[in-house]
Amino acid sequence: MSANGLLIIGSSQAGVQLAVSLRALGHAGGITLLGDENHRPYQRPALSKEFLQGIITKESLIYRTQAYWDEHRIKVVKNERVVRIDKHSDGSGVAHARSGEVFGFDRLALALGARARRLQVEGADLPGVLYLRxxxxxxxxxxxxxxxxxxxxxxxxxxxxxxxxxxxxxxKNVTLVEAGPRLVARAVGPETSEYLAKHHAENGIEIVVGAQVTRIVANGDAVGGVEVNGRVVPADLVLIGVGVVPNTELAQSIGLACENGIRVDRYAVASDGMTIAVGDVANLPNPVPGAPEGDRVRFESVNNAIEQAKVAAYAITGRREEYAGIPWFWSNQGDLKLQIAGLSTGHDRTLVRRDEEKGRFSVLYYRGDRIIAADCVNTPLDFMAVKAALAQRASIPYDEATDPSIPLKSITRSETA
Ligand SMILES: Cc1cc2nc3c(=O)[nH]c(=O)nc-3n(C[C@H](O)[C@H](O)[C@H](O)COP(=O)(O)OP(=O)(O)OC[C@H]3O[C@@H](n4cnc5c(N)ncnc54)[C@H](O)[C@@H]3O)c2cc1C
Structure with a gap:
């Protein structure tokens, strides 16, 4: 590579991991890690949790010290938004920033992430109506x-x-309104949705499902409420969290195939055979062992950003390593810690392990006799057992898993046993 080296656009979870993994693999070429936010690269998950609650400071969200970036010769550029890319057929090119700065590259990595989907409803632009990305x-x-x-x-x-x-x-007095019939319907099954809704309602959150938001109502110059199913729920703050949109526009402008994200192969390489795409912006072949042929997914998780960036780092250094781990996710919700292992899509039966007294709850998902996923609430041992079983392609027999006092690990059987 010439002095231009690798340009990573997007300096968050995936972009940071790609730069760090490349240096860990001994990659010696130049690396520029460029992002449009006016902050040093930081982690997002705590923004809705410990940071919002005031438990941790902004400083503790920062990934790496300047000393680390200097020592590893990673040039971190903040507050520069790339608005145009000129790319040659060999994968090299120039990125143009809104400020007029240009950044040459020998190879390009797009870690552009996703942005909050905007709610198209009257009053959504009132002061006090916020998003959280x-x-x-x-x-x-x-x-x-x-x-x-x-x-x-x-x-x-x-x-x-x-x-x-x-x-x-x-x-705060909190009302949570959801248009669908249940909470987190895209990611968990009905049993888990119901468990979460009941718990949060018991803790004082008013939950309205099947909620038609018809407009956001003003009170003077600011927000005053939300009209839901014909009644106005008073609000001096409205937070909108209706999903994200992958930032594919730059990729499309340079002719990369996009379809719910930038299409990549198992090595995080886009359709031109050179450009890398990682993290929330990438649409990849489903990496779960035994997944249906041709199935593709776009994850929005820290685990995926990390694992896919590692695969990309191997690809850049000339090694073809496929995505290894099992997809997993966590979500801290008050005193509940939800952990999800695997993907439940295509399951044909579920098993609920519930211990009301200890406040523990898990749902295991099966396709035929094979366990494919689990939602685990305050049950880290169930989570770890299922994650390990999936990674080893081991089985957890349905009939033996019904008793929540029996550790799943103790009944896990390897396929070859
Ligand atoms: C509040 C919150 C809580 C979360 N909690 C969890 C959790 O508990 N568990 C979990 O697994 N995941 C969680 N996530 C999801 C997780 O943070 C994302 O999956 C992860 O950040 C994806 O990383 P990424 O680098 O792919 O994309 P992003 O984090 O979206 O970063 C992309 C970066 O690229 C920048 N960019 C985009 N376009 C340009 C451009 N043209 N020029 C320059 N820069 C550009 C963006 O501004 C951004 O900084 C949470 C996310 C949020 C917002």
Missing amino acids: NADDALELKARVPVVHDVVVIGGGFIGIEAATSLRKLG
Whole structure:
């Protein structure tokens, strides 16, 4: 590679991991890690949890010290937004930033992530109507918290629930409205949705499912409420969490195939055979062992950003290593810790392990006799056992798993046993 080296656009979870993994693999070429946010690269998950609750500071979200970047010769550029890319057929080219700066590259990696989906409803642009995707959003939300009483969260996905439980912990009146029939329907089964809804309602969050938000109502110059199913729920703060949109525009502009994200192969390489795409922006072949042929997924998780960036680092250094781990995810919701192992898509039966007294709850998902996923609430041992079983292609017999007092690990059987 010439002096230009690798340009990584997007300096968050996936971009940071790619740079760090490349140096760990001994890659000696130049690396520029460029992002449009005016912050040093930081982690997002705590924005809706510990950071919002005031348990940790902004400083503790920062990934690496400047000393690390200097020592590893990774040039970190912040506050530069790439608006155009000129790319040659060999994969090299020039990225143009909005400021007029240009960044040459021999190879390009797109770690552009996703942005909050905007809610198209009257009043959505009123002051006090917020989204939560990045540190600036979180800082604005946090600044308003001391002066608000009534919060309406629109969207019963992970971000909405996490923020709702954090705001409830801070003493706010919180109403959570979800358009679908249940919470986090895209990611967990009905049993888990029901468990979460019951728990959060018991902790004082009013939950409305099947909620039609018709408009956001003003009170003077600011937000005053949300019209839901014909009634106005008072709100001096509205937080919208209705999903994300992958940032594919730059990739499309240079002719890369995109379809719910930038299409990549098992090695995180896009359709031109050179450009890398990793993290929330990438649409990849389903990496779960035994997944249906041709199935593709786009994850929105830390685990995926890390694992896919590692695969990409191997690809850049000339090694073809496939995505190894089992997809997993966590979501802290007040005093609940939900952990998900595997993907439940295509399951044909479920098994619920519930211990009301100890506040533990897991749902195991099976396709035929094979366990394919689990949702685990305050049951880290179940989570670890299922994750390990999936990785080893081991089985956890359905009939033996029904008793929650029996550790799953003790009944896990390897296929060859
Ligand atoms: C509040 C919150 C809580 C979360 N909690 C969890 C959790 O508990 N568990 C979990 O697994 N995951 C969680 N996630 C998801 C996780 O943070 C994401 O999956 C992860 O950040 C994806 O990393 P990424 O690098 O692919 O994309 P992103 O984090 O979206 O980063 C992409 C970066 O690229 C920048 N960028 C985009 N376009 C340009 C451009 N043209 N020029 C320059 N820069 C550009 C963006 O501004 C951004 O900084 C959470 C996310 C949020 C927002």
